[in-house]
Amino acid sequence: MESREELTSVLRNKGFRLTPQREKILDIFYTLPEGEHLSAEDLQNILRRENSDISLATSYRTLKLLASLGVLRELAFAEDHKHYELVRFESGVQHQHIICVECGSTEEFTCVEVFQTAVEIAQSHEFELIDAQLKLFGRCKRCQDKTSNLPV
Numbered sequence: 022m023e024s025r026e027e028l029t030s031v032l033r034n035k036g037f038r039l040t041p042q043r044e045k046i047l048d049i050f051y052t053l054p055e056g057e058h059l060s061a062e063d064l065q066n067i068l069r070r071e072n073s074d075i076s077l078a079t080s081y082r083t084l085k086l087l088a089s090l091g092v093l094r095e096l097a098f099a100e101d102h103k104h105y106e107l108v109r110f111e112s113g114v115q116h117q118h119i120i121c122v123e124c125g126s127t128e129e130f131t132c133v134e135v136f137q138t139a140v141e142i143a144q145s146h147e148f149e150l151i152d153a154q155l156k157l158f159g160r161c162k163r164c165q166d167k168t169s170n171l172p173v
C-alpha cells in the first residue's frame with residue numbers, strides 16, 4: 022500500500038468508508054518506524070496517550086477489518102496475541118519475520134523466492150493473494166551470547 026489515497030480507494034471499492042476512527046488508526050500505522058508491530062493493546066495505549074476515545078473493541082474490529090482488506094498484515098508471533106503492521110512492499114516483495122523464542126524480538130527479512138512461490142501457489146488455486154507469511158523461529162544472537170556467558 023503506497024499512499025493514503027490508494028488506501029481510501031481500497032476501502033471505498035469494497036464498500037467501506039474511511040471513518041475518523043479508521044483514519045486515526047491508519048495514521049498511527051503510517052507514522053510507525055519501519056519494523057515496528059503493534060498489538061491491539063499497544064494501539065490502545067497510543068490512542069489513550071493521544072486522548073482518543075476509540076474503544077478497545079473498536080480497535081480490534083478495525084484491525085480485523087483492515088487486515089481482511091489487505092491493508093494491514095496480521096502477524097502471530099506468539100500464541101498470546103496478534104500484532105499488526107501496514108502491508109508494504111519493498112521492490113515488489115513483502116518482508117518476512119524471524120522471531121526469537123527467548124526474548125520475543127523480531128527481525129525482518131525479504132526473500133524474493135518465498136514471495137514468488139506464494140504468488141504462484143495462489144494463482145494455481147485461483148486465489149486472490151492477501152498475504153504470504155513465512156515465520157522462522159530461533160534464538161537471536163543476543164540470547165545465544167547470554168547463555169554461553171553463563172558461569173558453569
Ligand SMILES: [Zn+2]
Pocket residue numbers: 056057058106116117118129
Ligand atoms: Zn514486519
Ligand SMILES: [Zn+2]
Pocket residue numbers: 121122123124125126160161162163164
Ligand atoms: Zn533473543
